[in-house]
Amino acid sequence: MYLESGRALMQGIMVLIFAAIAYWVDLTIGLVLVAFMGLMILQSAFSDWCPSDLLLRPMGLKKKLESKG
Secondary structure, three states, X not given: OOHHHHHHHHHHHXXXXXXXXXHHHOHHHHHHXXXXXXXXXXXXXXXXXXXXXHHXXXXXXXXXXXXXX
16 A cells, blocks of 8 residues: 555545544534645645554555656
8 A cells, every 4th residue: 555545545534534523522622623624635635644654654555756767
């Protein structure tokens, strides 16, 4: 698995968790978490860095371009 796939997997899991929080715990908190995650996805689109990289890189995931060279 590549870093980009790991990011997408983590983002999908987090969206589901935040939706569950919005449904079962508190709508406001859940929506704030989803909005914060959206901001993080936007910044990662521009900077090609995501906070989840701090967890995924030590697990051995590399970017597609790094592994081909």
